[in-house]
Amino acid sequence: MFIQTEATPNPATLKFLPGRDVLDGEPRDFRSPDAAAISPLAMGLFAISGVNGVFLGSDFISVTKDDTNWAHIKPAILGVIMDHFLSGKPVIMQSTDGAPHELAGGEEFFEPQDSETVEVIKELLSTRVRPAVAMDGGDIIFKGYKEGTVFLHMQGACSGCPSSTATLKNGIENLLRHFVPGVEAVQQV
Numbered sequence: 001m002f003i004q005t006e007a008t009p010n011p012a013t014l015k016f017l018p019g020r021d022v023l024d025g026e027p028r029d030f031r032s033p034d035a036a037a038i039s040p041l042a043m044g045l046f047a048i049s050g051v052n053g054v055f056l057g058s059d060f061i062s063v064t065k066d067d068t069n070w071a072h073i074k075p076a077i078l079g080v081i082m083d084h085f086l087s088g089k090p091v092i093m094q095s096t097d098g099a100p101h102e103l104a105g106g107e108e109f110f111e112p113q114d115s116e117t118v119e120v121i122k123e124l125l126s127t128r129v130r131p132a133v134a135m136d137g138g139d140i141i142f143k144g145y146k147e148g149t150v151f152l153h154m155q156g157a158c159s160g161c162p163s164s165t166a167t168l169k170n171g172i173e174n175l176l177r178h179f180v181p182g183v184e185a186v187q188q189v
Contacts, residue, residue: 001082005074008137008157013053013064014074015137015157016081023056023091027139029155030054040089044080048073055138055156056091062137062156109144109151118145120180125152129172133158140172148184150176 004017028039031053036042041061042054050068054061063077084091110118122142133140138158144151152168165188173186 001085003078003081005078006137008062009163010064010137010157012066013062013137013157014070014077016061016063016077017059018061018081018085020059020085022059022061024058027058027134027155028056028092029139029159030056031159038093039091040093041081041084041091044084045077048076048080051077053156053159057134057137057139057156060134060137064157064159108142110146114145117180117182118142121145121150121176121183124176124179125172128175133167143189148182150183150186151189152186153189 002019004019006015006017008015028042030036030039030042030046033043033046036046036054039054039056042056045051045054045061045063050065050073051063052066053064055064061081065073108118125140125142129140133154136157138154138156140158141153141155142150143153150173152172154168158167168186168188173183176183176186
């Protein structure tokens with residue numbers, strides 16, 4: 001098994017590409033070992049000293065580190081990823097009823113009269129923003145819309161990235177303001 005690595009705009013995060021599907025469905029962002037308890041792969045990565053974030057995408061894994069040097073932990077990360085996929089274990093454990101554990105993301109918020117605007121925002125995020133953000137090892141989730149402000153949550157490499165504010169303000173905000181009348185600002189939550 002050959003695992004490629006790619007740098008991300010966040011110097012504390014590397015993107016690992018195992019050359020196979022990683023996760024079906026919505027991406028998962030784990031910021032602590034406790035949160036990673038539903039994923040044998042994420043738990044294995046958190047067992048490496050220096051790892052403080054794991055993001056699982058459809059065909060990649062983003063790992064965020066503390067101030068540890070990549071040269072010291074990258075071989076261990078590659079080993080955990082390879083061992084996991086060779087073991088045949090699931091990436092996400094099933095709950096007792098056999099279904100995958102649900103995401104704990106909280107409810108979206110917006111006024112009922114804004115539902116058409118929200119649908120346009122979600123469509124633009126899905127088709128134009130999320131694919132580009134995934135290329136950088138992260139994801140962006142719609143959280144809400146209120147009084148002209150779109151509230152988004154950055155995950156994976158995008159969470160804590162030095163350029164995430166510029167991405168939000170210069171990229172996403174401009175895109176949404178151009179295509180969606182009424183959008184005035186984008187804010188990270």
